[in-house]
Amino acid sequence: MNLKRIGNQTVVFSNPSVILSSYSVVGPMEGQGPLGKTFNKVWQDNINGNTSWEVAETKMLEEAMEGAVKQSQIKKDEIDYLLAGDLLNQIISANFAARTMGIPFIGLYGACSTMALSMSVGTMLIDGGFARKVLVGVSSHHDTAERQYRLPTEQGGQRAMSAQWTVTGAGSLVLGQSGEGPRITAATIGRIVDFGETDANNMGAAMAPAVADTVINHFQDMNRTPEDYDLIISGDLGSVGLNLTQEVLKKSGLHFQNFSDCGVLIYDKSQDAHAGASGCGCSAVVFAGHIMEKIKSGQYKRVLLVGSGALHSPTSSLQGESIPGIGHAVVIEA
Structure with a gap:
């Protein structure tokens, strides 16, 4: 095998x-x-x-x-x-x-x-x-x-x-399995990371440690650096979660010039989305639209998409449970 x-x-x-x-x-x-x-x-x-x-x-x-x-x-x-x-x-x-x-x-x-x-x-x-x-x-x-x-x-x-x-x-x-288009060449499946965040209005903080953990493991597993990618983009950390994730990654020795977030890109400040966007549809529409356009035009040759998730429910939040975070990464190449 x-x-x-x-x-x-x-x-x-x-x-x-x-x-x-x-x-x-x-x-x-x-x-x-x-x-x-x-x-x-x-x-x-x-x-x-x-x-x-x-x-x-x-x-x-x-x-x-x-x-x-x-x-x-x-x-x-x-x-x-x-x-x-x-x-x-x-x-x-x-x-x-x-x-x-x-x-x-x-x-x-x-x-x-x-x-x-x-x-x-x-x-x-x-x-x-x-x-x-x-x-x-x-x-x-x-x-x-x-x-x-x-x-x-x-x-x-x-x-x-x-x-x-x-x-x-x-x-x-x-x-x-065949045809014309970008290829999905690798995936890093995340593990649950929970640092005890309980505020459902601060999901970026809940997801940030899990995304950082997946990114660190991805680079270690693949023996790659951030420079091997044209774009590294998280799903929907928003501005709060993105800043926290970057801080964690810097402490791990990873410095990024090409790290962004779908939740930061999809709205502008005039739309009053506060910390940005979230939701399953956030990374789905940004990837299917904006990122696919950039790949097809040749601007991006290799992209790392790191989906971020806050795995809580209304019941668990009402019972005082913390919010487990998850991050799954996929490599897309032109």
Whole structure:
């Protein structure tokens, strides 16, 4: 058996998956942000004529996945597996979207790291010979997340300055065993890191240690340095979490000139998102749109995407539990 795992946590793929297509659908706030032109479709409002925010999120995810399939120019029945997830209890957006798609379904939950996790698992399926083509889909919605995790938006509660704004968006990729497009060549699966943060309004601080741990292990496992990448980008640490992660990495001897965060990029200061963006859809739409554009144009040759997730629930927070963090990293090469 040819073991593909190297070091502590990393897998290097013998047969990398190819990203055959990408598609992103976002809400109006995301469309008005600095990356607005990189998204395939922008809704005019967060409900888009549906009966509830939750139904709207499901429809948004369906649109993103249908768009990715159409752009790939392959038939839906050629896809072996659908890997999808979201933020809601029992990943209902993904479940209901999968009901419509009619593709064998593997539901995944990694909180806001779900896009990177899905890309990793999808490539493992292809590299292992278990699939030829895999559809990946991830979503979040500001209003559904607020209702579940915090307070109904109708109450107009005051948000802490460390809080992040959940992205209304869905991103999707079609991965194949061959074809034209960027390749996913390696993945570093993260481990839970929990430093005792209990404030659900400061998820950046909860996720930062886990992201730093994954990045450190990735470079050790791969025997690489930050200079080996054109871009190293975390999922949704926001400004607070990004600064904390950079501090931890500096103390470990890693200095970055090319480290950014999807949650920092997607909104500008005039949009009053406080510490930036969060949500499964954050890294999904930034990667499917902005980053894929940069890779296809030749500006980025090798990118390290580190999905970050805060693995808490309303129940665990109400019971005083801390917020476990996770980080999953994938290497994408032109």
